[in-house]
Amino acid sequence: MKGQTERKIFADFLAARGLRDTSQRELILDEFLGRESHISAEELYYVVKKRDRTVGQATVYRVLKLLCDAGLAREVDFGDGTRRYEHEFGHEHHDHFICTSCGKTMEVVDPAIETLQNALAEKYRFSLANHELYLYGTCRECRGE
Amino acid sequence: MKGQTERKIFADFLAARGLRDTSQRELILDEFLGRESHISAEELYYVVKKRDRTVGQATVYRVLKLLCDAGLAREVDFGDGTRRYEHEFGHEHHDHFICTSCGKTMEVVDPAIETLQNALAEKYRFSLANHELYLYGTCRECRGE
DNA sequence: ATCAAAATGAAAATCATTATCAAGCGAAAG
DNA sequence: CTTTCGCTTGATAATGATTTTCATTTTGAT
Numbered sequence: 527m528k529g530q531t532e533r534k535i536f537a538d539f540l541a542a543r544g545l546r547d548t549s550q551r552e553l554i555l556d557e558f559l560g561r562e563s564h565i566s567a568e569e570l571y572y573v574v575k576k577r578d579r580t581v582g583q584a585t586v587y588r589v590l591k592l593l594c595d596a597g598l599a600r601e602v603d604f605g606d607g608t609r610r611y612e613h614e615f616g617h618e619h620h621d622h623f624i625c626t627s628c629g630k631t632m633e634v635v636d637p638a639i640e641t642l643q644n645a646l647a648e649k650y651r652f653s654l655a656n657h658e659l660y661l662y663g664t665c666r667e668c669r670g671e
Numbered sequence: 672m673k674g675q676t677e678r679k680i681f682a683d684f685l686a687a688r689g690l691r692d693t694s695q696r697e698l699i700l701d702e703f704l705g706r707e708s709h710i711s712a713e714e715l716y717y718v719v720k721k722r723d724r725t726v727g728q729a730t731v732y733r734v735l736k737l738l739c740d741a742g743l744a745r746e747v748d749f750g751d752g753t754r755r756y757e758h759e760f761g762h763e764h765h766d767h768f769i770c771t772s773c774g775k776t777m778e779v780v781d782p783a784i785e786t787l788q789n790a791l792a793e794k795y796r797f798s799l800a801n802h803e804l805y806l807y808g809t810c811r812e813c814r815g816e
Numbered sequence: 817a818t819c820a821a822a823a824t825g826a827a828a829a830t831c832a833t834t835a836t837c838a839a840g841c842g843a844a845a846g
Numbered sequence: 847c848t849t850t851c852g853c854t855t856g857a858t859a860a861t862g863a864t865t866t867t868c869a870t871t872t873t874g875a876t
Contacts, residue, residue, distance in 0.1 A: 546842075546853060568832080582856040587833065605748060605803075607864085608832065623797050636791045639784055643806065646781045651811040652768050658805045661788060666796040691822065691873065712864080727825040732864065752833085753863070 529559040532598055532615055539596035550581055554589040555598070564602055564610035564631065604631065604660065621659035627668035634661075674704040677743055677760055684741035695726055699734040700743070709747055709755035709776065749776065749805065766804035772813035779806075 536555055540547050557574050558565065571586040590611055593599035600614040604624050619640075623632040639659070647654035681700055685692050702719050703710070712735055716728040735756055738744035745759040749769050764785070768777040784804070792799035 544853085548841095548854065550855075566832090580856075582858095584834080584857080585855065588854090603748065603750060605746075623792070623795065625797075626800065632795065632797070634791060634795060636787055639787045639791070642781055642784045642787065643804075646779060646784070647768070647806060647808065650768065650777065650779060651816065652770075652777070652806070652808050653810075653814055654806055654808040655771065656807050658807075659788075659802065660804075661792060661797070661799055661802045663792065663798045663800040665798075669798055671796065689822090693823065693872085695824075713862095725825075727827095729826080729865080730824060733823085 529556070532559055535615060536593070536596055536598060539592075545592075550578070550585050551589050551592070553578055553581070554586055555593065558590075558593060558599065558611070559613070562613070564604075564612045566608045566610050568608070570611075602658070621661065623661045623663070623665070625665040625668055626662050627664045630665055630667075632665070674701070677704055680760065681738070681741055681743060684737070690737075695723070695730050696734050696737070698723055698726070699731055700738065703735075703738060703744065703756070704758070707758070709749075709757045711753045711755050713753075715756075747803070766806065768806045768808065768810070770810040770813055771807050772809045775810055775812075777810070 533552070533555065536551070537547055539545075540551070554570065554574055557577070558570060561573070567583070567587050567590055570590070571581075571583045574581050574586060590599060593611070594601060594614075598613070598615050599611045602610050602612055602622065604610065604622070618635060620633040620635040621639075623634055625631070643657060644654060678697070678700065681696070682692055684690075685696070699715065699719055702722070703715060706718070712728070712732050715735070716726075716731045719726050719731060735744060738756070739746060739759075743758070743760050744756045747755050747757055747767065749755065749767070751774075763780060765778040765780040766784075768779055770776070788802060789799060
């Protein structure tokens with residue numbers, strides 16, 4: 527079954543912290559895993575509510591925070607005022623292209639850039655934990671190529 | 672006098688759009704130019720109010736938007752829920768280190784990274800307008816080195 | 817001077833997110 | 847069993863930054 531490893535990780539994470547593995551938490555994790563790309567708390571709230579309309583949105587926010595702590599989700603911010611979440615486990619680190627014309631995002635990665643970032647951090651005696659690179663512009667389709 | 676070029680740019684920008692060059696707009700621009708580093712709308716509002724306590728904060732928000740459109744200011748977002756603004760005109764593009772321990776930020780730039788970003792964009796047929804790179808970690812001081 | 821358009825300040829509204837709180841529930845202890 | 851205690855929850859209020867509204871003022875061109 528899909529997402530089995532992630533479910534195990536989450537269960538272990540909860541157990542290690544003395545937290546409970548509730549139906550709401552499993553449902554929210556399940557819906558989060560069930561969709562690719564980036565989802566906002568509100569969007570996730572709506573799809574979760576389709577399966578259980580009693581779930582409150584505060585719980586969705588709370589669980590998203592837990593998923594981030596558990597290393598299963600990662601926060602991204604495309605500057606539109608809403609935080610989005612993407613899968614973290616089993617996904618290589620990547621950066622984002624954001625098309626300012628159609629809003630589409632594309633995941634990209636360049637190992638050489640990553641290497642240079644580490645070198646840059648070292649030069650400034652800065653201990654690098656993580657980074658965010660957002661590349662804004664227009665995609666090929668929007669330019670009509 | 673300092674900031675003369677910027678004032679001219681702003682005046683021209685306003686004229687080109689048929690907007691008026693008001694005392695509030697000049698005052699806010701002046702205070703914005705008068706401080707280095709990153710300032711939030713609220714911080715700017717307070718220093719502006721010291722010189723003219725009748726200015727409202729809505730006006731500060733409005734003028735900051737104009738300054739961005741005029742190419743004099745640039746929005747930065749360190750992920751703490753507050754947008755900040757930095758000087759754009761006459762300042763090289765740069766990226767940011769953000770110390771997650773003390774909150775300090777450091778401006779850095781690496782031409783090699785910029786070059787690679789452009790190559791990456793080209794590879795994906797993406798027309799790059801601008802980018803934001805945030806490097807999170809801990810600074811030397813916070814690590815007690 | 818006149819008049820329409822633009823600008824302003826105060827206050828209300830919005831939007832995403834967080835905090836509060838009373839009620840629910842589950843596991844372990846008695 | 848059943849009591850207890852703490853973790854969870856949903857509803858709701860609160861928050862904080864930003865935006866909008868709106869009545870009023872200012873401006874610049876006629």
